[in-house]
Amino acid sequence: MATTRDRQLHDRQLVEQWRSIQNSYFRTAGAIDRALEAKFDIGLNEFEILDLVADSEESACRMKALGERTPMTQSAVSKVVDRLEKAGLVSRQTCVDDRRSLFLELTEEGRALHASAAVEHRALLKENLGS
Amino acid sequence: MATTRDRQLHDRQLVEQWRSIQNSYFRTAGAIDRALEAKFDIGLNEFEILDLVADSEESACRMKALGERTPMTQSAVSKVVDRLEKAGLVSRQTCVDDRRSLFLELTEEGRALHASAAVEHRALLKENLGS
DNA sequence: TGAATGTACATGACGCGTCATTCAATGACA
DNA sequence: TGTCATTGAATGACGCGTCATGTACATTCA
Numbered sequence: 365m366a367t368t369r370d371r372q373l374h375d376r377q378l379v380e381q382w383r384s385i386q387n388s389y390f391r392t393a394g395a396i397d398r399a400l401e402a403k404f405d406i407g408l409n410e411f412e413i414l415d416l417v418a419d420s421e422e423s424a425c426r427m428k429a430l431g432e433r434t435p436m437t438q439s440a441v442s443k444v445v446d447r448l449e450k451a452g453l454v455s456r457q458t459c460v461d462d463r464r465s466l467f468l469e470l471t472e473e474g475r476a477l478h479a480s481a482a483v484e485h486r487a488l489l490k491e492n493l494g495s
Numbered sequence: 496m497a498t499t500r501d502r503q504l505h506d507r508q509l510v511e512q513w514r515s516i517q518n519s520y521f522r523t524a525g526a527i528d529r530a531l532e533a534k535f536d537i538g539l540n541e542f543e544i545l546d547l548v549a550d551s552e553e554s555a556c557r558m559k560a561l562g563e564r565t566p567m568t569q570s571a572v573s574k575v576v577d578r579l580e581k582a583g584l585v586s587r588q589t590c591v592d593d594r595r596s597l598f599l600e601l602t603e604e605g606r607a608l609h610a611s612a613a614v615e616h617r618a619l620l621k622e623n624l625g626s
Numbered sequence: 627t628g629a630a631t632g633t634a635c636a637t638g639a640c641g642c643g644t645c646a647t648t649c650a651a652t653g654a655c656a
Numbered sequence: 657t658g659t660c661a662t663t664g665a666a667t668g669a670c671g672c673g674t675c676a677t678g679t680a681c682a683t684t685c686a
Contacts, residue, residue: 375617378617378620378621378624379546379617379620381620381624382523382620382624385516385519385520385523385624386520386566387566388516389516389517389520390566391566392513392516394566407671407672409672409673415510425634427634427635428633428634428635431634435517435518435521435522435525436673437673437674437675438634438635438636439635439636439637439673439674439675439676440672440673440674441635442635442636442637443636443637443672443673444672444673446636447672459634462633462634462681462682463634463680463681463682464633464634464635464680464681464682465633465634465635465681466634466635486506486509486510489509489510489512489513490509493509493512493513493516538641538642540642540643556664558664558665559663559664559665562664567643568643568644568645569664569665569666570643570644570645570646570665570666570667571642571643571644572665573665573666573667574642574643574666574667575642575643577666590664593651593652593663593664594650594651594652594664595649595650595651595652595663595664595665596651596663596664596665597664597665
């Protein structure tokens, strides 16, 4: 039978666990964000989208699919893509079989930047996630 | 000796691990945030500060100490406390031995709200963090 | 076919966190 | 004690994400 003391202990552990997740998330995300910002002038979310586009190189009506692979809102994705497009890293292509949809393509510049940034990204993950 | 293939595999695993952390962080944070917002009209960060103040009930020049226990910026903490104070949940007390510092106290209302919100918070952690 | 409903994406208002800066109070030291 | 550097906290400009909404296209079904 669970005593009050048991429950308090369990709660403490839960909260500890949560704080540790938060810290590791913020530490890692922050480090990557700052590094990418400094070296490539793009933020973490921009990179994440770039990364997703990069590794689904067979064509499809992307925007939609992207939203499903990231915790970002549809609206956030739209704005991130705005920025990527303005930066000339990605281009929106209209989709013939459903003209509401768009799919995305890396530009040459985008492909090049992604290649370098990915190295940095993986390195920082490795460093921050341990292993 | 590590082959190119080895490195690619390892990178994939790293990225998978990272995405899983992101998802679990966003899912959990989002759920708690929405719930607290709906039932108690405070956000997750407000609660976190409330929670920190609540469990360091011996007095000290808090603001500073708070900043060290949370990934939030000093400036963010300051603004969160603004909101908590406006909501009447917390009050800033000037500190006699160092008049630059402030420490925080829960108001009666703050203490009450924290008690209820903490129950919800722990429940959602439990639900989302598994265990 | 055409009205109703649903879907893909964009957009604007808004809230919040960050950075840089500021301000007051302290501390160090000549 | 008067200067200079430092520290705790607040503030304003700014960027980004979210929510609610808008717009164009698609689908369903009578």
